[in-house]
Amino acid sequence: MTRPYNFSPGPAALPEPVLRRAAEEMLDWHGSGVSVMEMSHRGKEFMSIYAATLASLRALLAVPDNYKIVFLQGGAIGENAIVPMNLLRGRTRADYVNTGDWSRRSIAEAARYCTVNVAASAEANGFTAIPPQREWQLDASAAYVHICSNETIIGLEYHWTPDTGDVPLVADMSSDILSRPLDVSRYGLIYAGAQKNIGPAGLTIVIVRDDLLGGALPTTPTAFDYTVQAANDSMINTPPTYAIYVAGLVFDWIAAQGGLAAMAERNRAKAELLYGCLDASGFYRTRVVAADRSLMNVCFHLPDPALDADFLAGAREAGLLALKGHRIVGGMRASIYNAMPVEGVRALAAYLRDFETRRS
Numbered sequence: 001m002t003r004p005y006n007f008s009p010g011p012a013a014l015p016e017p018v019l020r021r022a023a024e025e026m027l028d029w030h031g032s033g034v035s036v037m038e039m040s041h042r043g044k045e046f047m048s049i050y051a052a053t054l055a056s057l058r059a060l061l062a063v064p065d066n067y068k069i070v071f072l073q074g075g076a077i078g079e080n081a082i083v084p085m086n087l088l089r090g091r092t093r094a095d096y097v098n099t100g101d102w103s104r105r106s107i108a109e110a111a112r113y114c115t116v117n118v119a120a121s122a123e124a125n126g127f128t129a130i131p132p133q134r135e136w137q138l139d140a141s142a143a144y145v146h147i148c149s150n151e152t153i154i155g156l157e158y159h160w161t162p163d164t165g166d167v168p169l170v171a172d173m174s175s176d177i178l179s180r181p182l183d184v185s186r187y188g189l190i191y192a193g194a195q196k197n198i199g200p201a202g203l204t205i206v207i208v209r210d211d212l213l214g215g216a217l218p219t220t221p222t223a224f225d226y227t228v229q230a231a232n233d234s235m236i237n238t239p240p241t242y243a244i245y246v247a248g249l250v251f252d253w254i255a256a257q258g259g260l261a262a263m264a265e266r267n268r269a270k271a272e273l274l275y276g277c278l279d280a281s282g283f284y285r286t287r288v289v290a291a292d293r294s295l296m297n298v299c300f301h302l303p304d305p306a307l308d309a310d311f312l313a314g315a316r317e318a319g320l321l322a323l324k325g326h327r328i329v330g331g332m333r334a335s336i337y338n339a340m341p342v343e344g345v346r347a348l349a350a351y352l353r354d355f356e357t358r359r360s
């Protein structure tokens, strides 16, 4: 069976070898006689899966010893509230940088817990460029500075790490975590929903520096208290066991590909291929400035939205799925996370050229 290329923004494609392995192990995990879905989260089988998954993630990202990794639920949208609950630590203000719809949603949620200072906004440039740090109006009394490292909807990505001095930097990395090597020590906290570049929906990963723990608001739900979860192997409630297992298979797959440096090289090559094709055309249009283009979500428009339906139908026929852009921005979006092979991007580039020739 050959599968189509799936450009879904999320939940997104998983590496085919991972799906095959999960299928092979579905009914009987390693001779246990049961599926991972049917095991006690506290039994020795699942505990071994959990420990291996955590260790693989720690190794891939070279997470320093003074950081905890917790596996939660609630997604990045949950974290929009859980982060201020845990990180305000008696302060009343937090800095947020607004680079698009996901940061806007983080800001709206945080404003329920603290005074939000929008330190910089890309609104003035129509969300086509990341505001350079020299323009940021940071507040020295802020509990933290929050960014969204990749705006999944518009395809706007940081290719540099902000320097926020002693104020902890917090990043929503839902759509670009594990796409490249990362210096975790530059951040106070990193969070990501799993369903873009890690595994199935339902798992949320939080990486947090030790000194930021211990100060959660007293009203923080226990299941969302990083300190409590970190001290209990993220098992104060039943964790999303199957999602953790599949994430572990993905981490092993990434390591087998050569780790994050190899991923970064592949992702750069894929994005260059696609943007190169779009730039060479007089037909398709992109909006984001070249320096801040996302390597994960390649957004573009056809010259007339009336062509969109034909474009998408033809793409589907060519085995290229889920290219419709987010309803907020329209147009097209090709999400090319780690699991998208370069062959899929080549097939899309060929389709782009073909459609342009036929319709321009």
Ligand SMILES: *Cc1c(COP(=O)(O)O)cnc(C)c1O
Residues within 6 Å of the ligand: 010, 074, 075, 076, 077, 078, 102, 148, 150, 151, 152, 172, 173, 174, 175, 193, 196
């Ligand atoms: C998908 C996405 C979200 C939303 O995540 P949920 O899992 O639905 O809560 C938030 N932020 C970014 C950057 C995303 O890509």
